Structure formats: C-alpha cells, structure tokens
Amino acid sequence: MKAIIPVAGAGTKLRPHSYTQPKALMPLAGKTVLSIIIDQLREGGINEFVFIVGYLGDKIFDYVQAKYPDIQAHYVHQPDRQGVGHAIQMAKNIVNNDEVVVVLGDTICEYDVQAFIHNPNSVIGLRKVDDPREFGVAEVDENGVIEHVVEKPHIPKSNMALVGLYKIKESEQMFSCIENNILQGLRSHGEFSLTDALDCMIRAGVKFDAFKVDTWFDCGRKETMLESNATLLKKFGADKMEYQFENTVIIKPVSIGEGCVIKNSIIGPNVTIGDHTQLDYSIIKHSIVGNYSNLYDIVLEQSIIGSDTALRGESRTLNIGDNTSIDLG
Template sequence: MKVIIPVAGAGMRLRPHTHTQPKTLVPIAGKPILAHIIDDLRNYGFEQFVFVLGYLGEKVEEFIRNHYQNQIHAEFVYQEPREGSAHALWIAKHTYEKENEILIVLGDTIATLDYVKLLKHKNSVICVQKVSNPTQFGIAQIGKKGEVINLIEKPKIPKSNWAIVGVYKIKNIPLFLQSIEKLFQKKQKNQNEYYLTDALMNMIESGEIIFSMPVTHWYDCGKRETLLEANAILLNKPEFQNYSLQYPESVIIPPVSIGKNCVIKGSIIGPNVAIGEDSLLENSIIRNSIIGSYSEITNVLLQDSIIGNDSSVKGENHILSIGDDAEINL
C-alpha cells in the first residue's frame, strides 16, 4: 500500500522556526517530525511513499534522499499553487489512482496507533482522538457503530469532541477523486483552501460508509506550545534516560536527547530537553526546550524555548554585592 504524505504547508503557527526550514523538518525528541512519521510507518512494513511538497520542498526532498536512500521507495510531487490538503491529494493522483487503497498521513501528525488493525478494516477509516478544545480542529461526529456521520472543519458550535488526527485509509479511490473534483466544481473552499475534510464528507454524502478509529496517542506539532509538549512525551523512552556519564562536568536530568559531537560544560540540562548535533552549551540551565544543531548556548537560563539550527544565545556573567532590602532585576 502506498502512503501519501502532504508536507506542502508553510507552518505559519511555528514562525520564526519555519522561515528557513519546512515545518515537517522541525526537530522534536532528537529527529525531525517527518522522520518520526516515516520510521513509525517503516516499522509496520510500509515501503512506498509519495511526498507532496511545496514550501521549501527541496529541503524535504534532500532530507529524504540523504536519510532514506535504499530504505524506502519515494516519489515526489510539487504542489503549486498550494490550495489546501484536498488539492494536494488531487495534484498527486497520478501516483495512486490505480491503487486499491491508500494511506494518507499529514506531514505534521505524529500518532500512535495499531496499523495492523487499521489495514484489516474492510472500509475506509478516519483516525480520531477526543480533545477538550474541539473548535480548534476538524471534528468527526460518530454513530453508535463507529461510523462517521458528519465531518466539519473547526466548527464554531461543535457537536462532537472527536478530533480528526490526520491519518486516513481510503478504500474507494475513484469516489475519493470524484469527491475532490466536486469541491473544485463547486469552488467549495474553506479559508481559501480545499480541505480534505470536505472531500471526505462528499464521500459520505454519496453513500460511502467510513468508520472512525481512535488512536492511542496523538501529538499535535503545529504550534510552539504543543510541539514542546509532544517533545516531552516522546522523550519518555528508555534511550533518553541516561547521559550523565558522557558529560561529567554537567548535571543531566533525564529525559533528554543529546545529538552527536555536542560539548556541554558547567550546565544543568533537563528534564525534557532535545539538543541537536554539534552544539555547544556552557554555563547554562536548560529545561523543557528544543535546541537545534550547530548552536551555541552560553551563560543563559532557558525554559519552554525553541532555538533553531546555527543559532547563538549568549548571556552575561554577573558578580554582585547586594546589601539588605535590595531588589535587582537582571
């Protein structure tokens, strides 16, 4: 089965980190978002991938060719102009229109689920998870047997709290393409884009039975706060628990991920910190943060922060002699 991964978006909610790199290559728990997606799918035996590229797409293609050569069969389709997720799937139709079924995984979605169970399902499937703020997501209204009754993108008055997480199995390819084409014919845009949610709703209205499937975990990597939260959760694995012996001049509080060739001196690192390769950290305290590769962090206290690649953050050392009843803000 082919996996279609749209990664054309500009990642506006992650500015400034997406000015120079696409959202799907933003690092989290030691590797880019896209690498988490590909590695998880490869563990389940998926080998054929179609990547729909757009904003800074050449960087995504370069990353895949450099890191997954001879490991997956990759096809690349460029989406220009970028007119939404349904349009991205339409642009790539020549890569899958003869397939019996396809898997669609959005390029900013890290989800934990049973792909074996998903593939065994006889119908098309939309993966979902309950959320507390349904107005912020595409929402599925689900029937008693798990069938999807209605889909709506970011409803003002939601009738369900089942969020669409961005993983779909599509069985009826001809109807799927007809449903996307119907959006174009009606010029049915949402926020000036053709949404995959609306195409799937067209399928349901045409009589297609689509079932829902709850996922175990879903990590929304679309904005800074949720990216840091996902980083903390994904770091909670055995391989991120013990770096202390490698950096005797510093205190390492797990879980942390530290890339190759890093130099760490006189610092307190962790918990929930991911550091890219070839970075220098000196006389600093860092917690709950993501530090890019080739960065230099000196004399600072950082928390809940994201520092991009090739960045330098330098503070100052202070020698103070403070008398009674004083207040100093540095």
C-alpha cells in the first residue's frame, strides 16, 4: 500500500507565510503538519509515499530527505494547480493500481490508523461540522455506507464533512474516473475535484464505508491553526516539558525548539517556537514563532511569526511571513 500526500497547494489563507514556506511545513506543537501525517501513516505500516509538490517543492524534498531518510519517497511535480483530483492523477504511474491512502497535506486528524487502513472496503474519513458548505459532504445510509459525495454544496443534505482522509482499494477505477472528468472538463468550483471522482466510483458500484475521525484539526487558516496548536501542545505532552532560560518565566504548555536563546521574557501558554530563535525582553502567548527568528522588546498574542524574521519594538497581534525585518520602536 502506498500513501499519496498532495502538498502543491499555494496556501493562500496562510499568506504571507505560504509565500516562502509550504503550509505543510508550518511549525505546529513542536512538529510540522507534514511530520504528523507521515508519523501516523508509518504507525499504520505504510513506508512508501508519493508527494505531489509544486511551488516550494524543493523545501518539501529537503525536509523529507533530512527527517525521513528511511522511507521510500517519490516526488511528482504539479506545475499547474488544477485541483486535488488533478494532483492525484499525476501519481498514477507510481501507484500502479495498488491500494492507496490519500491524505491532504493540511489534514491532521486523530483516528484509529490501523482500523482505517485495514478496513475491508474503501473508506472516506468524515467529521460532523456546523456549516458543511465549505467542505466536501457525504450522505451516509443507516449502515454507514456512503451513498453520495459532493464538493462544497450550496444546499448540503448532510453535515458530514470530508476531512481529506481516504483509503482507496480500487485505485485503477479512481484514476479512470479522474481521467474521464479531466477529458470532459468536469470541474467543481473551477477545479478537478477528487470528490467528483469518488462519486463517480460510488455510482459505478464501489462501496465506501464512512469512517468518523475522533478529532479534525483545521490547519488552513491563521485562527484555526493557532487553536490547533494549543490543542496539539497538550496532546504531544508539551505541558510536561521542562525548560530553563535566563530570567524567563515559562507558562505551559509550550514547545521550544533546539538552539534557542531566550532571556528576560515570559513565554506561554500555548506557544510554539522553532529552532535557533532568539528572544529578549518579550512576552509571547498563544502564538507560533518560526525558526531562526530574532525578537526583542515584543509583546505578542494570537500571532504567527515566520522564520528568519527580526522584530524590535512592541506589538499586539501580527501575521508576518519569513525573511522580514520590522522595527516597531
């Protein structure tokens, strides 16, 4: 079994960070979105991955090669983003009709990985949401079998959202449905959707079981990413980590990367700080700070600060990308 992880998306809702960093590599509770996905799938026994990359794909390649040198990794470049279905189709020759697991590159869920992978049928991960209009939506019968899926319906007939987690036994049929949709120009919301291909398979008689995930973390927007960071810090045991820095108060949970120099500051709660970052005379809470950044005399709350960033002065709420220098004094 192989895993396909599309990470070619531009991450427009996380700009300016996604201009210089793929959203799958954004720091989150001492990890990255991508590392959480890979770790879960490896726990399920998967060791062969196909990464669909695009803009900044070299950063995905470098990260995977450095952190996961023992996995079998393939990289497929998607220069023209035309939707998730189009991205998946580009992996056809590598998959070679094997069973596949597809996990979207901004999808973090808590779920029973073994039960998901070893389900005898194809499976779609679902989670009940208050407003399903921004998601793919599944209609499920009383036996837990999916009858219909539709991408971002204007009038949803269900509140069960597709979370971006799929196991496909009939991969040959999936690729055939995607190819037919592309040849016929059948787009949803301007893109070739994986959801449309799955509905094509359902209409052809393929059985998809509904698989309800325990928790779904939204990592596509600043506000929900900060909420996810706070939840995952507790899940990954950041409240048990011990840190000692000069004249600094740590309010758990926090995750502080390697090689950081922190002085005269208050850090936490719910803060992730990347590697080799320097902070002095600063107060940081409910925020994410990237790698190799330098913050002096700053007050931050509900903020995301990119990597290689220098900040001096005082602020309350910021959303700043990589390679930035700002003096707020």
